[in-house]
Amino acid sequence: MRKLLVMALVGFAAQLVDGSLGMAYGVTSSTLLLIAGISPAAASASVHLAEVGTTLASGISHWRFGNVDWRVVRNIALPGALGAFAGATVLSNLSTESAVPWTAGILLALGIYLLYRFSRPLRPTRPRALPRRFLAPLGLFAGFIDATGGGGWGPVATPTLLASGSMEPRKVIGSVGTSEFLVAGAASVGFLLGLGSEGFVLPTVAALLVGGVLAAPIAAWLVRHVPAQLLGAFVGGLIILVNTRSLLRAFKVEPELGPYLYPLGAALWAVAIGFSVRAWRRSNRAAQQVPAAEPELVPAA
Numbered sequence: 001m002r003k004l005l006v007m008a009l010v011g012f013a014a015q016l017v018d019g020s021l022g023m024a025y026g027v028t029s030s031t032l033l034l035i036a037g038i039s040p041a042a043a044s045a046s047v048h049l050a051e052v053g054t055t056l057a058s059g060i061s062h063w064r065f066g067n068v069d070w071r072v073v074r075n076i077a078l079p080g081a082l083g084a085f086a087g088a089t090v091l092s093n094l095s096t097e098s099a100v101p102w103t104a105g106i107l108l109a110l111g112i113y114l115l116y117r118f119s120r121p122l123r124p125t126r127p128r129a130l131p132r133r134f135l136a137p138l139g140l141f142a143g144f145i146d147a148t149g150g151g152g153w154g155p156v157a158t159p160t161l162l163a164s165g166s167m168e169p170r171k172v173i174g175s176v177g178t179s180e181f182l183v184a185g186a187a188s189v190g191f192l193l194g195l196g197s198e199g200f201v202l203p204t205v206a207a208l209l210v211g212g213v214l215a216a217p218i219a220a221w222l223v224r225h226v227p228a229q230l231l232g233a234f235v236g237g238l239i240i241l242v243n244t245r246s247l248l249r250a251f252k253v254e255p256e257l258g259p260y261l262y263p264l265g266a267a268l269w270a271v272a273i274g275f276s277v278r279a280w281r282r283s284n285r286a287a288q289q290v291p292a293a294e295p296e297l298v299p300a301a
Helices: 002-021 025-035 040-064 070-091 097-118 132-149 153-164 169-195 202-225 228-250 254-289
Strands: none
Touching (some): 002 025, 040 202, 153 228
């Protein structure tokens, strides 16, 4: 019972981060299950089955708070589901560890760009429709990485859409989170066909699901009310730390370099957030100091 309570708390914390930053539910939960001795395929299968419920709750919450661009959801969700199904089938039969350094390197570069971009004053967002030829391949790739790595839909899709500069951060996070319902469902079907029902650790699934559903509306509220400047900085820093860890583990140098690089990364993240807060305050002050337009004077008769 105590272990299930811990799993529920992990699900709550993971969904709180995922729902408010657009990533990390799968990565956080899968890492914990792997530490507990569950195989990579069973861990990814269990997390994705739990995500079917948590992403449904998250999508409804984001929709109620106005955080969803349904055009983006339509164009990214179905390719993402196809990629996730293919990835689940692959992971059920073989390992994809050789792709980890490449994926982590690309995401690390995106994280650095986001941290730089959102630590400086933002220009007014000019929303424009992203073409389907951009969204469909992104969804396919992100879905495949998500299923094979136990998490990756948000870490791939969220920073890529943020870097495009075409959407508000809250719309990016809400749309990516809502799309993940189809991705998680397709991955679960793939794991069910590849592993059978024994591939799912059902008590763990239930605990993660309960915690995630409770956190979903809180996270959607945070996205609605936290400034875009801070959201972008938090996303960029999280991407950098997660993928630094992936690269160090892939090259088997984490024990030697981790104690130095992790504190350095955290310190740079804190500095960038400080710059973000300062830029946000300056923007607010500038907006408040803009004088209201004076009424037009009408000449006396």
